[in-house]
Amino acid sequence: MLGLSTLVATLIATAVAVALGPILARMAIYWLSGHGVSNLLVQARGLLLPVFGVPLLARGLHLPVTAAIGVVVGISQAIAIARWGARPAGGMDPGLLGTLSLGSSGAAWTARKSLARGAIVACLGGTWIEVVGVEALLTCFRVTGLIPLGSVGAELVLGSVVTVPFLVLAGTCAIFLTEMLGSFLFQRRPRRAAAPLVR
Amino acid sequence: MLETLRRLLWSVPFLGALTVGLFALLTSLETTQAQLRAPRFYNPSPTSAQLAAEAAVVGVLSGHVEAQSRLVALGGAALPSILASWPARPLPERRVIADALWPVAERMGLSNDNFWLRASGHAWADATSAKSDEKLLFWERYRDEHGSDFNPLTVQRLVKRVATRDAQLRKRELQALDTYALPALISALGRVADQQDVERCRRLMGYIARATGEHFHIEAQATVAMTQREVTRVRVYWDEWGPQWTQFTPFDRLLGRVIQTEYAHWLIRSVREFSRFDHNVQTDQLVARLAVSSRLLGACLLGLVVIGPLLSSAILVILLGARAYRIERIGLRLALTAALVLASAWTLRPPQGSWHFLIASAVFSGSAFGAFVLQRELSDRLDWRTHHLLRHRGPIARVVAVGRWIAPAVPTLLPMAVAPVFTWVMCIELTSGINGISPLVLGAYSRGDWTMLMTVSLLLGVLTLVLQLLSDAMLGDGNRKVES
Numbered sequence: 001m002l003g004l005s006t007l008v009a010t011l012i013a014t015a016v017a018v019a020l021g022p023i024l025a026r027m028a029i030y031w032l033s034g035h036g037v038s039n040l041l042v043q044a045r046g047l048l049l050p051v052f053g054v055p056l057l058a059r060g061l062h063l064p065v066t067a068a069i070g071v072v073v074g075i076s077q078a079i080a081i082a083r084w085g086a087r088p089a090g091g092m093d094p095g096l097l098g099t100l101s102l103g104s105s106g107a108a109w110t111a112r113k114s115l116a117r118g119a120i121v122a123c124l125g126g127t128w129i130e131v132v133g134v135e136a137l138l139t140c141f142r143v144t145g146l147i148p149l150g151s152v153g154a155e156l157v158l159g160s161v162v163t164v165p166f167l168v169l170a171g172t173c174a175i176f177l178t179e180m181l182g183s184f185l186f187q188r189r190p191r192r193a194a195a196p197l198v199r
Numbered sequence: 200m201l202e203t204l205r206r207l208l209w210s211v212p213f214l215g216a217l218t219v220g221l222f223a224l225l226t227s228l229e230t231t232q233a234q235l236r237a238p239r240f241y242n243p244s245p246t247s248a249q250l251a252a253e254a255a256v257v258g259v260l261s262g263h264v265e266a267q268s269r270l271v272a273l274g275g276a277a278l279p280s281i282l283a284s285w286p287a288r289p290l291p292e293r294r295v296i297a298d299a300l301w302p303v304a305e306r307m308g309l310s311n312d313n314f315w316l317r318a319s320g321h322a323w324a325d326a327t328s329a330k331s332d333e334k335l336l337f338w339e340r341y342r343d344e345h346g347s348d349f350n351p352l353t354v355q356r357l358v359k360r361v362a363t364r365d366a367q368l369r370k371r372e373l374q375a376l377d378t379y380a381l382p383a384l385i386s387a388l389g390r391v392a393d394q395q396d397v398e399r400c401r402r403l404m405g406y407i408a409r410a411t412g413e414h415f416h417i418e419a420q421a422t423v424a425m426t427q428r429e430v431t432r433v434r435v436y437w438d439e440w441g442p443q444w445t446q447f448t449p450f451d452r453l454l455g456r457v458i459q460t461e462y463a464h465w466l467i468r469s470v471r472e473f474s475r476f477d478h479n480v481q482t483d484q485l486v487a488r489l490a491v492s493s494r495l496l497g498a499c500l501l502g503l504v505v506i507g508p509l510l511s512s513a514i515l516v517i518l519l520g521a522r523a524y525r526i527e528r529i530g531l532r533l534a535l536t537a538a539l540v541l542a543s544a545w546t547l548r549p550p551q552g553s554w555h556f557l558i559a560s561a562v563f564s565g566s567a568f569g570a571f572v573l574q575r576e577l578s579d580r581l582d583w584r585t586h587h588l589l590r591h592r593g594p595i596a597r598v599v600a601v602g603r604w605i606a607p608a609v610p611t612l613l614p615m616a617v618a619p620v621f622t623w624v625m626c627i628e629l630t631s632g633i634n635g636i637s638p639l640v641l642g643a644y645s646r647g648d649w650t651m652l653m654t655v656s657l658l659l660g661v662l663t664l665v666l667q668l669l670s671d672a673m674l675g676d677g678n679r680k681v682e683s
Contacts, residue, residue, distance in 0.1 A: 039213070042615060118575045132543055
């Protein structure tokens with residue numbers, strides 16, 4: 001079915017990004033004065049294009065192409081989330097740093113409390129676009145066994161039935177739903193009062 | 200400033216570590232694996248002239264035909280170890296080795312007019328008709344005459360003299376050392392910067408071609424660029440095949456475990472090219488293609504960093520003054536999402552038309568993505584309380600508020616945009632048939648040319664790094680102002 005492959009890859013990518021992003025953000029804040037890890041991750045993201053990562057993952061872990069696209073895009077999005085979560089404005093929030101230094105578990109999810117919540121949600125929303133782009137590039141590369149058949153990106157490149165209005169409708173729905181999911185997961189909750197040091 | 204300098208210094212080991220990972224990944228691709236000629240990171244059995252000679256001699260004594268041709272290919276580089284063990288070998292073995300080495304003597308140009316044999320009354324009319332005893336005698340005399348020439352200092356001095364002027368006597372002496380002189384000859388090629396260097400390289404190239412048996416040649420009317428290309432070809436060949444003609448100490452052999460690998464070869468080549476020592480045709484091609492792609496890349500980044508933020512700011516400033524803020528915000532969000540999807544559709548199926556249409560498409564894609572992320576970020580910050588406050592203020596107050604919030608977000612977005620922007624540019628190029636960097640990457644991927652893939656990836660990494668440094672410097676400045 002047209003678009004199903006893209007949808008599955010988007011779901012996998014969102015799951016990977018949501019699971020990995022906050023962990024990476026937290027690591028970036030703890031290690032090397034806050035931003036060393038996130039800098040390294042962003043450089044790694046810039047170095048390795050997803051279109052090279054997908055064949056590696058598909059072959060190395062014997063994953064289906066759709067799943068490989070999902071995982072690779074998910075990791076890429078997780079790095080973006082980590083960067084937004086650990087960026088200077090977020091990292092220098094005194095309340096956040098204070099809570100972290102007290103070891104309070106309420107501050108564990110850095111991304112949730114960082115100032116870049118909107119951008120994180122937007123990153124998750126852009127997952128569908130990333131997935132379609134990678135699918136299209138894989139199709140252009142014409143690697144045997146790696147053309148994700150039935151996907152939106154492949155159909156667009158191959159010039160078949162996908163019409164632009166259909167794409168806009170389906171894409172807007174997919175992005176809107178992913179954003180809603182991200183908004184729900186990273187919603188701003190009232191910060192718990194710090195536990196008194198001496199009871 | 201100090202922070203930027205510190206980051207800049209840290210970026211070198213960071214990039215070094217990342218290239219190791221990148222190399223490991225790219226050489227794991229199915230297409231690239233076939234192109235690997237040496238182990239990737241660690242060579243458990245590095246070769247050297249001594250080891251290769253020992254193996255070839257053992258093969259020759261066992262009667263293997265391939266071993267004989269191998270010994271001939273090794274040539275003079277095998278002689279130091281063979282001649283050192285010469286007296287200790289029994290006569291039948293010496294005779295077999297002397298027979299096997301005879302083509303080397305012919306390549307040295309000594310067998311045709313062997314003055315030692317003539318002096319001792321053993322001259323023959325035709326070199327090919329030499330008998331086994333005569334060949335043995337030849338190598339005995341060769342050992343006496345040239346045994347002391349096989350040391351690096353003598354060879355370097357000889358090569359230096361040959362490189363500076365054409366001297367027939369020196370030429371004969373150098374030819375008599377055959378492949379043993381190759382490391383010094385390759386090293387003497389040096390940098391090619393002017394016509395004098397061209398002359399020097401032409402003189403040396405003849406010896407290198409003769410010793411290696413490869414077709415290396417510099418034309419009489421060769422330009423500096425042509426010579427650079429040929430010298431680069433020789434050096435690349437030497438990276439791969441050179442160790443078999445090089446005498447290694449035990450420490451060198453230990454280093455060879457790391458140096459005689461694909462990663463080390465790539466690193467050495469990259470350093471040579473970066474320092475303009477080598478001149479690769481592929482790099483020229485890449486630069487030319489990059490010039491074509493940079494217009495699309497620049498247009499996309501311009502849209503993302505300038506037009507996108509301006510667009511989202513303008514819309515938000517207008518929205519903040521509206522009464523039905525929430526409803527209009529949702530409407531705006533939907534419109535931006537639709538614009539982003541439309542942009543991606545145009546990227547994958549670009550409108551047929553002139554180059555300007557494609558540039559416009561790239562600007563639109565970048566703007567849509569920038570506005571999409573920044574509007575979401577801003578609308579999250581400027582919640583109903585802010586809206587309530589700003590609605591009663593003037594437009595200037597709203598512009599200042601939006602500008603203050605959006606300013607730190609743009610630099611954060613900038614380095615992260617490299618990967619998606621490059622993906623879009625690749626899509627535009629591949630689907631519209633532009634002869635930019637993407638067809639080059641596609642060709643490299645199909646051929647398994649991992650060096651080109653590494654170069655492109657590294658370029659992207661460096662671009663990300665530069666943008667990251669720029670954005671952090673901007674954010675640092677902003678923070679200092681806030682603190683003050």
